[in-house]
Amino acid sequence: MNAMTTPLTTTPPPGHVPVMLAEVLQMLAPRDGATYLDGTFGGGGYARAILAAARCTLWAIDRDPAAIRRGEALQAELRAAEGTSRLHMVEGGFGDMRALLDARDAPALDGVVLDLGVSSFQIDEGARGFSFRHDGPLDMRMGDTGPTAADIVNRTDESDLADILYQYGEERLSRRVARAIVAARAQAPILTTFRLAEIIRSVVPGDRSGIDPATRSFQGLRIHVNDELGQIRSGLDQALEMLAPGGRLVVVSFHSLEDRLVKQAMHRAAGRLPGPSRYDPRSIQARDEAPGFRLLTGRTLRPGDAECRANPRARSARLRAIERLPIPDTSDTSHAERRP
Template sequence: MSGARTDPGHVPVMLAEVLAALAPADGGVYLDGTFGGGGYARAILDAARCTVWAIDRDPAAIQRGAALAARHPGRLHLLQGEFGDMVDLLAAAGVTALDGIVLDLGVSSYQLDDPARGFSFRQDGPLDMRMGNHGTTAAELVNTLPEKALADVLYEFGEERASRRIAKAIVAARQEAPIVTTGRLSAIIRGVLPPDRSGIDPATRSFQALRIKVNDELGQIERALDQATRLLAPHGRLVVVSFHSLEDRLVKRAMAEAAGRAAGPSRHDPRGLTARPGGRFRLLTTKAQRPTAREARDNPRSRSARLRAMQRLAPSEGSQP
């Protein structure tokens, strides 16, 4: 598809599925709440004569987006900030209602591929992990948190079963010298855990946990999902792509509650497509969509992706059984 890439290094995940769920229309106003490399924003602009607002907390992402905004004068507007603050960011720009919102959760390819950002255990760099340019770094966490608190972070946000052993090793290592690089931290973790038979690096879950903690990612998602329901106009759509179970659980629960399905039926039950009394939204996905086998093969980072979507009902539809 034309416009599917912003540059050779950025491949938007499940782009065709995102566009199908969002259904951009001429005259519509849309939000790309996680601009990143701009892949979704560009595709939305190409799909319809519409206006796109884009949010990213990373100043580098906003700078990258300037060229795309220049190619679409008056149609793409960039806002630096956190997507969990979307209501206030948009209100300050005079926007109070949207026809669609897309959120691509987690770390961007640009951040992951830049050793200086400290997100990856595959390349040595400073142990930072901040998506923006302020706040606590991962190095500060691993060098200051008490052992139990550090183990709790690894278990809660990384679902790391060996969290206590890893935390103990980190505390012992930092007594010798502060842990300030991704290379040293990953080596400490690999010294505790044997290689995973699945091929997943032993440091994967711990790095995920620290990144989520540093950026308050789950809190951001909860706030963004709540605010999205307030911003969407009747028939407006919310499309969310998540990459691990912690994110997907939050999205699944929030959408079920918005659709009046807090204790929803089986995924095979067709009632999942219809709002119950009190539901303000209709689920567009009864279960999470996954990338095609071809995409998973061509873009390994898409393999864990899950897409969920819902649509706001018109006031007259809100009480339908």
């Protein structure tokens, strides 16, 4: 680095606190000359820390145009600090990472980090419609295309709406909520976050947990609007395929639906399948094949008490990591039979 330049700082932008940052960096282990992918750029907290930790190249994906603009600001900061930018921003969903990176001739990846769910910027901006704590249009889209949450709430039939709230929000009273929504929209379209939250609270009682009764239904709608679980399934499969030998995948999730998919994908890759019957040929084949990955986290990692106190949004975070095994060296002939 030129002595006249200013090194990149690790300080994230105001309003953004990356969750479990120390643990992410420990598991990812950035090194000079390597290539990494931040599949969920968001506020850029992980990206900034990775770029500051090593002289590496980082590709970053996000489908939120606002996140892309934040990434472009970080690119400009890198150019000012180093005379070049090691950050490449790509607009799109991380579930399409292979096509997005192949189109740009990106090399094999030495590491991938995914921070699942909604970003703090999206939650805190009322106009995005993610939070029942801010009144705003009922949108919930992470990007700027496709149906909004208002479209789903006002057009979906009662049975399908109940299924969405139950499957993605794990709302036990989903049918009661769907019935109330259908009755309310018959009087007037439901277009704001506050109105939807009031409808949900009218039929879902509070409990001792202190969690707002609207929380689970809002989560279910957000996941459905953005096809988050579909993105996770596709993104995990592609990330594992795109890792170079020795490359690592680090994932931070925030609720059981996400974490379950991450655990299943990593355990499959590491050969820890909760397989079918031992008499099933597929099970026999899976046991005979050597796994190409090893788990770096035997059990999910959780944030420490200090981080949870400083950043309440970290309380539900869970981190899992996996490493692609190096290709075995078959060139060693030291054990070959010697001729007399």
